[in-house]
Amino acid sequence: MAPPTVNDPWLAGRHFGIVIDAGSSGSRLQIYSWKDPRTIKVEKGSELAYTLPKVEKGTKDEEQWVKKVEPGLSSLVDNPGDAGAYLRPLVKHALDHVPPSLHKDTPLFLLATAGMRLLSPQKQAEILHETCRFFLTHTNFKIDAPSEAGPCGSSVRIITGEEEGLFGWIAVNYLMDGFTGSLDQPTTYGFLDMGGASTQIAFEPSPEHRKQAKNLIDVRLRLLGGEEIRHKVFVTTWLGYGTNQARERYVGRAIAEFESTRHEDDDDPDEDVVSDPCLPKDLELVETPVHTQSATSHMQLSHKLLGTGSFEQCLRKTAPLLNKNTPCPDTPCLMNGIHVPPIDFSASHFIGVSEYWYSSEHIFGLGGAYDFVQYERAASEFCSRDWGDIIKEHDESRQKHHLGGDGEVEKGGKIVETGRWGPRVELPRLHMQCFKAAWIANVLHEGLGMPRIVDPGGNATTDGDKVEEEAKKKGLGRPTFQSMDTVGDIAISWTLGKMVLEASKEVPALKKSAKPLVDPIDDIEDLAHSPIQPIRPPFWSIIGLEDRLTPHLPSSLTRTSLGFSPVLLMLWVFFTMFAFLVCYPNRRRLRSVCLRSVRSVSSRRDPFDDLLEEGRLGGGSRPASPTVFGAKVPSALRHIFPSSSSSSASDSRSKPSNSTLSLITNGTALRNLVPGPSSARGSPTRLAPMINGNGNSNGSAMMSESHDYDPPPTASSTQYMHANTISRSSSPAPGMMHATDDGLGGARSVLTPRPAAISRSSSFARNF
Incomplete structure (x- = not known):
């Protein structure tokens, strides 16, 4: 589809932004757009003046705003030079849907996440460098200048889990009007995200806890009226607390417990069956332990896990994986000894995305306002079902709902039913549904300390716009926790939060002296001592070299102590000496080359110089011009910079009359x-x-x-x-x-x- 033309009213005053989410399984390009804030007439004191720019899908055809390629960018670890071929379909899609006249003003970001974080720093640098080079040579989109973040600045980089959490926090509060600050919503929403490898939390502590809280990050945005709003946000990540990593730890622990009761002389393979309450009844899986502390040779072998289907026992078995008893050097802590400020759940309200939504909605149909009683009932029922019955229902659902998917039944492009197993609910999700349901419940209640809200009515609402309405009908007001995937037709994604920040940067400030808006991680004043450290691979640059050498220098020789870079000074001295040693022995030849170069530019020749170069001048050299050094020029340099006094004697001997x-x-x-x-x-x-x-x-x-x-x-x-x-x-x-x-x-x-x-x-x- 061709991009909109200049005369299209939809395009008038519209700006675009492009984000490529380079994840572990694939890279997804998303095109966003918004009206130029400078063209919007905003009256002082109006409601519009206290809102953020409206960020929308970036194409008129709503199906074209997203493009995905597989596998992930990290798959290029052995062939970084193939980055161009890998990214070409995404770039072509962006070029086809963003008007060419706006390319130079459209920011393009490639922000890599989980998969790229696992690579070595050198491999990270190689892939990002090739990505940057491809963007610069094949697009005219707006790319940041080289900086300490990389050859394309902040446009091409790897973001941390904390940055994901901060961008997600912005997206949630943008969609849920959390930045309005009205009396009905005295605080912003908290953000919870759980993937396969990690889980994040981002929230704004209550005013009474904000003063004592540590490691809070400034998140600055600018409203359409020009007013800057600032929020102090806490964000942290628990690595290994995603559903897949937690499952691996659980399997290793279960096999270790089984091996501790196994007789050493028992070599019957049929006896190596481990009972697993976190699998549906009678489901058999063969798994190999990954996370084991003191693994014996037999413990490292594959074991058969047989499901017993007990949600209650699964809750008890997975609770120790939270590591609540880990020493806490900086109280208070929640899980694994990581400090988290106190959370006032009576005032703080959280929204969970990703696995919080998938595990609640796709199988149970309970996405939206969370009710533990209803959730526990659905999970217990599913876990206790015979695996054969689950397979039968899954096959029937695939045959019946050809257009359905992810637990939704579609007709004419609209969702007409929920709670069904569509064709995209694959068997691996059904395998792990019981475990994931138990793990999520434990993280919410045992890990984060969220109270169990009793609501006999339950909830089966999936539309994010109806969540609060349904919750109010049940007497919940704003629910303490709700799982969501979209609000209206906009998906909740950290990429949306990044674009909201970019659109906010374009709003003119009320004062010319206002500090420019930047990414939250760039607002950290003492980054060296912050628990959140940006991921910066070792690119070949002077700044990167300084970053690598500075930790090995005495504190008195650092940039902070001296006020300038000692590394840059040493490099300057080295190159100056090197240039002198190379040029000094060849000074006559270099002088001749310089003379020829000057003549080639000026197109003027001096007969005297012709004879001098051709060796036909027997009467000495041209008289030297006086220099500012006079007789003070060292003898070693006197023939390079001759002074009037030092050359007078030689002139009398060699010059013709x-x-x-x-x-x-x-x-x-x-x-x-x-x-x-x-x-x-x-x-x-x-x-x-x-x-x-x-x-x-x-x-x-x-x-x-x-x-x-x-x-x-x-x-x-x-x-x-x-x-x-x-x-x-x-x-x-x-x-x-x-x-x-x-x-x-x-x-x-x-x-x-x-x-x-x-x-x-x-x-x-x-x-x-």
């Missing part, structure tokens, strides 16, 4: 030697002393004869040169003449006259 070149003997000028107009111009060749047949010079005879010669006035000529003006001739061996007090002195070099010149000179002598 500046007196007028004339062949004067007893007052008669030899410039009158050649009579008539035919003597157009004399040359050193014609003025050379004649060599007779005996090898003697007959120049003196010529001079004596010419002394008595008084040519007629018509034969006079004034076309001989001065000493510094040399006539160019085709003589095979030209030389320089110099004048003396007695007349014409000998040539500096032997001049070989041309035969024609000799004959003319002989004829001229006979005429005397």
Whole structure:
């Protein structure tokens, strides 16, 4: 589909933003758009002045705003050079849907997450460098300049789990109007995200706990009226607390407990069956332990797990995985000894996405406002079912609902039923549903300390817009926790939060001195001591080199102590010395090259320099120009930067006399030697002393004869040169003449006259 044209009303005053979420399983490009805040008329004090820019899908066809490729960007670990071919479909999609006239003003971001974090720093740098190079050479989108974050600045980088949480927190509060600050909503919403490898929490502590809270991060946004809003947000990540990683830890623990009761002489493989209450009844899976502390050889073998289907026992078995008893160096702590400020659940309300939504909605149909009683009832029923019955129902659902998926039944592109197992509810999800349901419940209640709300009515609402309405009907007001996937037609995603921040940056500030808006991680003042550290692979740059060398330097030699970079200073000194050592032995050659370069630019040539370069100048070098150094120039550099005083002595020895070149003997000028107009111009060749047949010079005879010669006035000529003006001739061996007090002195070099010149000179002598 072609991008909208310039005359399209939808395009008027619209800006675009592109984010590529480079995850572990694939990379998803999302195009967002918003109206230019500078074109929106906002009246002071109006409701519009206290809202953020409205960020929407970036295409008129709502199905075209997303494009995904598989597998993940991290799959290029062995072939970083293939990044261009990998990203080409995504870039082409963006080029096809963003108007070309807006490309240079459209920011493009590739922000990598889980998969790229697992690679070595060197591999990370190689892939990101190739990605940056591809964007710069194949697109005209807006890309950040090189910085310490990478060759494309913050446009191409790996984000931390905490950054994901902060962007997700912005997205949730943007969609749920959490930034309005009205009396009905005194605080913002908290954000919970659970993936396969980790889980994140981001929330704004209550005012009474905010003062004592540590490691809070400033999140700054700008409303359409120009007012800046600031929130102090706490965010942290628990690695290994995602559903998949938690399952691996659980399997290792279950097999270890089984092996501790197993007899050493029992080698019957049929006896290696581990009962698993977190699997549906009679489901058999063969798994190999991954997370074991002191694994024996037999413990490392694959074991068969047999499901017993008890949700209550599964809750008890998974609770120790929270590591609530881990030492807490900075109280209070929640899980694994990680500090978290106190959470006031009577005022704080949380929204869970990703696995919180999938595990609640896709199988149980309980997405939305969370009720533990209803949730526990549905989970217990599912876990206790026979696996054969579950498979049968799954197959029937796949055949019946061809258009359905993820627990939803679609007709004509609209969801008409929920709570069904569509064709995209695959068997692996059914395998792990019992475990995931128990793990989520334990994280919420045992890990985070969320109270169990009793609501006999339950909830089966899946539309995010109806969640609060349904909750109020049940007397819950704003529910303490609700799982959501979309609000209206906008998916809850950390990429949306990133774009809300970018759109907010375009709002003109009320004061010109206002601090520019940046990503939250760039607002951390003492980043070196912050628990949140950006992921910065070792790119080959001076800044990256400084970052690697600084930890090995004494504190007194750091940039902070000196006020400048000692690494950059050392590099400057090194390159200066290196350049001097290379250039000094080749100074004459370099000077000649420089002279030629200057002439090629100015298109001017000096005859004196021609003779100097060709080695034909026997009378010394050009007089040196005075320098500011005078006689203070060191002797080693004096011939490179000659001073007027140091060169005066050499000038007297090597320079030819500046007196007028004339062949004067007893007052008669030899410039009158050649009579008539035919003597157009004399040359050193014609003025050379004649060599007779005996090898003697007959120049003196010529001079004596010419002394008595008084040519007629018509034969006079004034076309001989001065000493510094040399006539160019085709003589095979030209030389320089110099004048003396007695007349014409000998040539500096032997001049070989041309035969024609000799004959003319002989004829001229006979005429005397």
